Amino acid sequence: xxxxxxxxxxxxxxxxxxxxxxxxxxxxxxxxxxxxxxxxxxxxxxxxxxxxxxxxxxxxxxxxxxxxxxxxxxxxxxxxxxxxxxxxxxxxxxxxxxxxxxxxxxxxxxxxxxxxxxxxxxxxxxxxxxxxxxxxxxxxxxxxxxxxxxxxxxxxxxxxxxxxxxxxxxxxxxxxxxxxxxxxxxxxxxxxxxxxxxxxxxxxxxxxxxxxxxxxxxxxxxxxxxxxxxxxxxxxxxxxxxxxxxxxxxxxxxxxxxxxxxxxxxxxxxxxxxxx
Amino acid sequence: xxxxxxxxxxxxxxxxxxxxxxxxxxxxxxxxxxxxxxxxxxxxxxxxxxxxxxxxxxxxxxxxxxxxxxxxxxxxxxxxxxxxxxxxxxxxxxxxxxxxxxxxxxxxxxxxxxxxxxxxxxxxxxxxxxxxxxxxxxxxxxxxxxxxxxxxxxxxxxxxxxxxxxxxxxxxxxxxxxxxxxxxxxxxxxxxxxxxxxxxxxxxxxxxxxxxxxxxxxxxxxxxxxxxxxxxxxxxxxxxxxxxxxxxxxxxxxxxxxxxxxxxxxxxxxxxxxxxxxxxxxxxxxxxxxxxxxxxxxxxxxxxxxxxxxxxx
Numbered sequence: 155x156x157x158x159x160x161x162x163x164x165x166x167x168x169x170x171x172x173x174x175x176x177x178x179x180x181x182x183x184x185x186x187x188x189x190x191x192x193x194x195x196x197x198x199x200x201x202x203x204x205x206x207x208x209x210x211x212x213x214x215x216x217x218x219x220x221x222x223x224x225x226x227x228x229x230x231x232x233x234x235x236x237x238x239x240x241x242x243x244x245x246x247x248x249x250x251x252x253x254x255x256x257x258x259x260x261x262x263x264x265x266x267x268x269x270x271x272x273x274x275x276x277x278x279x280x281x282x283x284x285x286x287x288x289x290x291x292x293x294x295x296x297x298x299x300x301x302x303x304x305x306x307x308x309x310x311x312x313x314x315x316x317x318x319x320x321x322x323x324x325x326x327x328x329x330x331x332x333x334x335x336x337x338x339x340x341x342x343x344x345x346x347x348x349x350x351x352x353x354x355x356x357x358x359x360x361x362x363x364x365x366x367x368x369x370x371x372x373x374x375x376x377x378x379x380x381x382x383x384x385x386x387x388x389x390x391x392x393x394x395x396x397x398x399x400x401x402x403x404x405x406x407x408x409x410x411x412x413x414x415x416x417x418x419x420x421x422x423x424x425x426x427x428x429x430x
Numbered sequence: 431x432x433x434x435x436x437x438x439x440x441x442x443x444x445x446x447x448x449x450x451x452x453x454x455x456x457x458x459x460x461x462x463x464x465x466x467x468x469x470x471x472x473x474x475x476x477x478x479x480x481x482x483x484x485x486x487x488x489x490x491x492x493x494x495x496x497x498x499x500x501x502x503x504x505x506x507x508x509x510x511x512x513x514x515x516x517x518x519x520x521x522x523x524x525x526x527x528x529x530x531x532x533x534x535x536x537x538x539x540x541x542x543x544x545x546x547x548x549x550x551x552x553x554x555x556x557x558x559x560x561x562x563x564x565x566x567x568x569x570x571x572x573x574x575x576x577x578x579x580x581x582x583x584x585x586x587x588x589x590x591x592x593x594x595x596x597x598x599x600x601x602x603x604x605x606x607x608x609x610x611x612x613x614x615x616x617x618x619x620x621x622x623x624x625x626x627x628x629x630x631x632x633x634x635x636x637x638x639x640x641x642x643x644x645x646x647x648x649x650x651x652x653x654x655x656x657x658x659x660x661x662x663x664x665x666x667x668x669x670x671x672x673x674x675x676x677x678x679x680x681x682x683x684x685x686x687x688x689x690x691x692x693x694x695x696x697x698x699x700x701x702x703x704x705x706x707x708x709x710x711x712x713x714x715x716x717x718x719x720x721x722x723x724x725x726x727x728x729x730x731x732x733x734x735x736x737x738x739x740x741x742x743x
Contacts, residue, residue: 167513167588172542183536187527263523267584269489270517271540272509429490 169272176273180281181288184254188289199246199293203300206238207231210362211304226364228308228393235306236315236388237361239297240381243319245352246293247327250286252347255334258282259427269428276421278428279335283327283417290323291316307392314391322384325409328416329380335423355379360386383408434639437464440592440623441486445495447647448481455481457647458495465591468624470638472631472729474739478647479627480520483596486625487517500591513541516585516593520600522577524569524584531556531565534584541588551587558613559583575606579613586617593617594625599633611636631729641729643736650736655729662735663727664689666705670712670719671697680717687711692734699731 172179188195215230225233258265258278268278298316301307307315330347337343358368358375359382365373376382383405389395390402397405441463448456456478463469471479484490485497488504488511497504499511524533534555538548556562559579564572572580578598585593598614599607614637618624628634634641635655643650643658651658668688672680674696681693684700688708692699702708705724712719734740 166543166547167541169509169513169542172509172513172540175542176540179539179542182539183525183528186532186536187525190527262526263521264525266489266519267517267523267525267537268540270487270512270515270519271537271588272513272542273540274509 167272172272173274176277177280177284180268180273180278181285184250184282184285185288187254188250188285195289195292196296199242199296200300203238203242203297207235207300207304207306210234211238211306214362226389226393226395231301231304231306232308232312232393233389234362235301235312236318236392237359237381237385239294239301239315240319240322240384240388241356241361242297243290243294243323244326244355244381244384246290247286247323248330248347248352250289251282251327251331252334252344254282254285255331256337256340256343259335260340265424265428275425275428279331279417279420279424283324283331283420286327286331287320287324290327291320294319294323309393312392315388318384318388318391321387321409322380325384325412325416326380328413328420330416332416332419332423335420335427355381380409380412432466432639434464434467437466439463440465441497441499441625443482443495443497446482446485446492446497447494448478448485448490449493454647456485456492459642459644459647459649461642461649461652463592463623463625465623466621468618468626468637468639470634470641471625471627471644472629472634472638472641472733473627473644473650474629476646477629477644479644480596481647482644483594483625483627487515487594488512513588514591516582516588516590518578518581518585518593518595518598520596522581524577524581526568526570529566529568530561530572530580533569533580534587537584538587543588548587551589555583555586558586558616560609560613573606575602575609578602578606578610582610582613590622592623592625596627597629598626599628599630607633631733634729643729643733645737645739651732658729658732659727661732663731664701665703665727666701667725667727667731668700668702668705668708669697669721669723669725670700670709671721672717672719683715683717684712690735692731694740699734701727701731 211231211234218225218230224230265278269275294316298313307313354375358372359379360376365376365382386397387405390397439462443459443461445458445460446456447458471482473479481490485492486499488508491505500514502511504511525536528536531552534552535548538551556565559582561576561580564576569577599610602610614624626637638655640654641658642652651662653661677693677698681691681698684698685691688700688702690701700708709722709724730740
């Protein structure tokens with residue numbers, strides 16, 4: 155038998171290494187795609203904070219600061235910044251969880267190509283989430299710099315808003331990843347998600363005012379919103395917003411539970427769809 | 431023809447089956463594939479070929495029966511088995527966001543290969559796939575044939591022991607098919623074990639050392655292409671047309687002249703070792719077909735004999 159072609163997979167493929175690092179290979183591939191959109195990603199990461207901070211943080215902020223001396227004992231911008239940062243984080247994580255997942259399962263079917271390699275379905279899910287968080291980290295860091303520039307961080311502690319936002323992004327991103335993986339009909343998925351999930355979360359999670367000022371029948375939206383929990387935690391860290399120890403645990407616990415459930419479900423949905 | 435009987439067994443299936451509720455996709459089949467062999471699953475759409483391939487590729491669990499690939503059970507050792515397979519699916523699933531070169535690179539990384547190794551391999555693969563000039567081009571701009579070749583090149587990045595191709599040339603124009611067959615033939619010459627599903631008999635004849643004819647989840651026959659033709663057909667076939675109205679009425683007459691005939695909607699196939707002689711005989715008896723053609727028997731005839739149907743309905 156002729157044997158001049160190197161049939162070396164027995165020697166060159168190390169399965170135990172893939173078991174440990176496979177998810178990172180998936181992230182690496184995703185990040186390559188993101189880099190192609192570097193400038194537009196950078197622009198969108200920088201533009202929306204600038205617009206929000208200028209119009210609401212500074213414009214509306216001036217009005218509020220003049221009339222009632224700020225909110226929660228701090229300048230309006232200091233109050234608002236952690237919420238805007240957390241919003242940007244979960245928005246980014248959502249985009250980066252939903253788009254590649256619909257593409258991978260439906261449009262280019264590239265997840266099926268990944269599934270033909272030694273990488274497991276769960277690792278594909280993990281890899282997509284990790285890449286989403288890398289992009290989110292990049293965006294929130296830029297956002298953080300913009301907040302700093304406009305004076306939204308009253309002290310060095312303000313920067314703690316970044317890890318808090320990233321934590322929220324991980325929780326919400328994992329949750330959305332599982333939903334996207336289970337979505338067969340993608341036609342209106344983005345629209346529904348944007349209008350009926352993101353928008354209410356953004357408006358009713360105590361972003362622009364404290365949740366307690368809302369009538370009780372609307373507060374529940376905040377209670378189930380990762381954005382509210384993240385914002386509360388973030389304000390606690392950044393300017394010492396008053397929270398009892400129990401509430402700190404509740405907020406962190408909510409996000410941790412969402413992350414664990416979300417990731418577990420995402421892995422399950424990926425495995426189910428790839429082995430059909 | 432090369433003899434593979436002494437080579438080690440790479441794939442072995444016994445009573446392999448797959449059911450989806452009531453529907454039986456694969457109905458308890460046995461087969462063996464040996465190292466270096468080019469093994470084909472021939473059958474119409476829905477015969478169970480792709481399902482069998484997915485079970486071998488460790489991406490679909492069987493319902494019952496046994497199967498080992500490189501001595502391992504795919505349900506227990508999925509990643510270990512996948513490490514040694516190159517998979518070319520029925521529809522290309524390349525990453526449209528990336529260039530030709532990047533597709534190869536990223537895929538190599540999924541096998542945990544080093545950047546240095548992959549970069550060297552990319553040159554070899556671009557050359558093999560005749561895509562050197564297209565290396566920096568985005569995948570979505572490639573033609574169907576180029577995408578197919580890239581998908582095959584991608585499957586070779588990890589130097590697999592077994593290359594699996596599901597309907598490799600479906601949807602390609604004749605020229606693109608021939609280029610692809612040439613590439614696959616080279617791999618075969620180099621000793622790569624090929625597993626091919628196809629519903630094209632010419633493809634099966636070109637590429638496969640051994641064929642398993644499948645229909646409705648069952649194996650109808652298994653042999654080399656030449657062996658199958660010898661076993662299930664005559665050396666030659668005489669195709670005659672008497673016009674769609676007369677074909678059916680004249681069939682009983684024709685039946686008396688040869689050992690077997692097949693009446694198709696538009697023509698009658700007469701099986702004989704010497705087609706010319708039968709044509710002569712027809713004319714002597716005053717039966718003058720509108721058109722006639724003598725050709726060698728093909729796998730299409732084998733399939734017709736085994737199932738009573740043509741491969742492409």
